[in-house]
Amino acid sequence: MKKILTLVFVSMLGGIIALSTYTLFIQKEQTMAFENKQEQPQFLNANYNAKTSTLLTTEVPNFIAAAENSIHAVVHVKNTTLVTGSPTFQDLFYGKQSQKRQQIGTGSGVIISPDGYIITNNHVIAGSSSISITLNDNRVYDAQLIGTDEKTDIALLKIDAKEELPAIAFGDSDNAKVGEWVLAVGNPFNLTSTVTAGIISAKSRDLSGSYSQSFIQTDAAVNPGNSGGALVNSSGQLIGINTAISSQTGSYIGYSFAVPSNIARKVIQDIIEFGDVQEGVLGVSILNRNSKEAIEKGINEIQGVYISSVEDNSGAKKSGIKDGDIIKKLDNVEISKFSDLSGYLKTKRPNDVVNVEVLRDNEVKTIAVTLSKSDIISVEFIDMELRNLPLKFKKENNLTEGVLVQKNENAYLYRRLGIRPGYIITKINDIKINTVQDISKFTKKYGSNAQDKIYKLEFIDTNKRRKEVIFE
Numbered sequence: 001m002k003k004i005l006t007l008v009f010v011s012m013l014g015g016i017i018a019l020s021t022y023t024l025f026i027q028k029e030q031t032m033a034f035e036n037k038q039e040q041p042q043f044l045n046a047n048y049n050a051k052t053s054t055l056l057t058t059e060v061p062n063f064i065a066a067a068e069n070s071i072h073a074v075v076h077v078k079n080t081t082l083v084t085g086s087p088t089f090q091d092l093f094y095g096k097q098s099q100k101r102q103q104i105g106t107g108s109g110v111i112i113s114p115d116g117y118i119i120t121n122n123h124v125i126a127g128s129s130s131i132s133i134t135l136n137d138n139r140v141y142d143a144q145l146i147g148t149d150e151k152t153d154i155a156l157l158k159i160d161a162k163e164e165l166p167a168i169a170f171g172d173s174d175n176a177k178v179g180e181w182v183l184a185v186g187n188p189f190n191l192t193s194t195v196t197a198g199i200i201s202a203k204s205r206d207l208s209g210s211y212s213q214s215f216i217q218t219d220a221a222v223n224p225g226n227s228g229g230a231l232v233n234s235s236g237q238l239i240g241i242n243t244a245i246s247s248q249t250g251s252y253i254g255y256s257f258a259v260p261s262n263i264a265r266k267v268i269q270d271i272i273e274f275g276d277v278q279e280g281v282l283g284v285s286i287l288n289r290n291s292k293e294a295i296e297k298g299i300n301e302i303q304g305v306y307i308s309s310v311e312d313n314s315g316a317k318k319s320g321i322k323d324g325d326i327i328k329k330l331d332n333v334e335i336s337k338f339s340d341l342s343g344y345l346k347t348k349r350p351n352d353v354v355n356v357e358v359l360r361d362n363e364v365k366t367i368a369v370t371l372s373k374s375d376i377i378s379v380e381f382i383d384m385e386l387r388n389l390p391l392k393f394k395k396e397n398n399l400t401e402g403v404l405v406q407k408n409e410n411a412y413l414y415r416r417l418g419i420r421p422g423y424i425i426t427k428i429n430d431i432k433i434n435t436v437q438d439i440s441k442f443t444k445k446y447g448s449n450a451q452d453k454i455y456k457l458e459f460i461d462t463n464k465r466r467k468e469v470i471f472e
Helices: 002-035 064-073 089-094 261-274 292-297 315-319 338-345 391-396 411-417 436-449
Strands: 074-084 100-111 117-121 130-134 140-142 144-149 154-158 181-186 194-205 215-218 230-233 238-245 256-260 284-286 305-310 326-330 353-360 363-370 378-381 384-388 403-408 424-428 456-460 466-470
Touching: 064 074, 064 181, 064 194, 064 230, 074 117, 100 238, 117 238, 117 261, 144 261, 154 261, 181 238, 194 338, 215 238, 238 261, 256 261, 305 338, 305 391, 315 363, 326 338, 378 436, 384 436, 403 436, 424 436
Parallel strands: none
Antiparallel strands: 074 100, 074 130, 100 117, 117 154, 130 140, 144 154, 181 194, 181 230, 194 215, 215 256, 230 238, 238 256, 284 305, 305 326, 326 353, 353 363, 378 384, 384 403, 403 424, 424 456, 456 466
């Protein structure tokens, strides 16, 4: 028993000695070594606020107010058209005419004034024989078509209600930023107002390849039936009219596009005040940055748009804009590509003054330009869009006359003569055509019968061959 107690005592004594030695020498040595290190971990207090980044402190966006301001002002648009069906064997045998049948198209619209003006897409109501509007509370009204603009795909409708209607206030689409939260409000699939959220993915998008469009791109879910609906910011202001989706299936896959509100507002104001859209132009031709000439000149990567020529009698010419100038800004709005330029000018009218910032000989100049009417550059003529030839093009091709066919929807001239975009009209009835003003004079003289008064037409095809056609 004594041996056991002695053994336990010795063990306890050894443990005490070992623990004391570790505390006195080893632990002290490690603590001193740690304190001598130059870098030490820094721990944040629970109430620490990072000053170098807002990502940790940004609140989750709340769209309740924006949605409440929007959903009652977004309507369902039903378009009824009368179409002629394909003739049956019985129709052909008995000489009967094919029966017309109703075809229904649907979309969305946005109430923009308490007295019942509604904005939607032109393609939603195109060809309509009647239009009806269903409000978010399921009241139904017949709508009157006030006017349309095919180029921007905007249409204006009007309904008569006994009381004031909920309306959305316009926002400034120029101030919309990439990365900003937005809501898409519409009536897809014949539902009442539906809200989806996303961010602005890009601005000044052109889907046509002709640099004539300037869409806001967003990743907010948009589906068939959303066309003509509202794109609103987090304050509930209208910054766009949802118009298109990019999809191989016909349904949303992540890319949707809206006409900027500044363009839409200007279009409907023109329709109300003038009956059609008033286009203000600078009067310059822009060199495509992807063209061979731009690459050879080394300007394919410039920040801005390069002016290749200036139209005679245009506001740009009168104000001193020159060939080779690079446009950097319009009224402090940065211009990096042609769709930026065309999009901003779509918000302006003839005689509006625009401050154009250009880079010339490594020097930045700001030049005030009074915008011209679009008919100094292009005109509509017998279902064709004709445009002046740039002076540089005339010199390079030794031409003294001619106007360019920009677009041709004249079935007769296209099918019978093959006249298509790129052809150059040089003479009508032996009258030399130097500019679109000569076309305007011809139209003014004969009015709606202009095509019937043409007995001789001279033109140059895309292979630079001159041709002459005499109409009997």
